[in-house]
Amino acid sequence: MTVFDARLRRRLADPLARGAKLIDVPWVTPDRLTAAGLATGLGSAAAAAGTLWALALVLWLVSRAFDGLDGPLARRRAAGSGSPAGGFFDITADFVVYGTTVVGVALGASRAQVAPWWPFLLVMLAYYINGTAFLAFSSIAERTGRRIDDGRSLSFLGGLAEGAETIAVHSLWLLVPGWAGGIAIAWAGVVALSAGQRIIAGFAALT
Structure with a gap:
């Protein structure tokens, strides 16, 4: 993972664990948090498509907050593992939210005539290649006993x-x-580079 992402995960680990402790009541479950993150993420996409940018931003950040809490709560209840x-x-909800929010922004930006739709098509293509690379690696690594364990459900390169x-970037x-x-053109380039990096690293790790 990137230095920024790794540092942020370390800095947020304790606050998220404390947040999971506060919401650890019977009617709040990890799956319900994931569902709430999915619902608010879809709401963000719909708001963006309607050019309600401020609402879309709030719903996006709330969605990612739910996504950040479901894992710590699951690990808390399962003694360290979800x-x-x-x-x-x-992971399925994450992919749905990422894809639909890109489409929502593309629709809203083209509707408001502030940006064309095609840069977001590049983002979707880059997401597809990147997701394929790390999901394929995770599956094969698990089967061959080369799992990378960083506390998440999948082996992430x-x-x-x-x-x-x-x-x-989605907030920006x-x-x-x-x-x-x-921003979408630049981000598509970054994700494409990340995909290439994962393909090379994954092939080397499995060789």
Whole structure:
């Protein structure tokens, strides 16, 4: 993972653990937090498509807060490890939210005539290649006993584009939608480089 993402994860580990302790009541479950993150993420995409940029930003950040709490709560209840089903739901929800928010911003920006739609198509292509690389590695690494354990459900190969960077970039184009097209082109390049990095590192690790 990137230095920024790694540092942020370390800095947020204790606050998120304390947050998980505060919300550790029977009716709050990790899966419900994941579902709440998915719902607010979809709401952010819809708000962006409607050019409601401030609302989209708030819902995006709330969505990522839910996403940050589901793992610590799962590990707290499972004595250090989350459930496989919960991990699957979490990563699937993340992919849905990332993809739909890109589409939402593309629709809103083109509708408001502040940016064309095609830079966001490049982002989606880069996300597809990047996701394929790390999911394929995770599956094969698990099967061959070469799992990378950093506390998450999957074996993540490091890359330039990680969760913290994704949150920052998605927030940025909601803050300044007039620059969203240029931000999307640059971000697509970063994600593409990250995908290439993961492909090379994954092949080397499995050789």
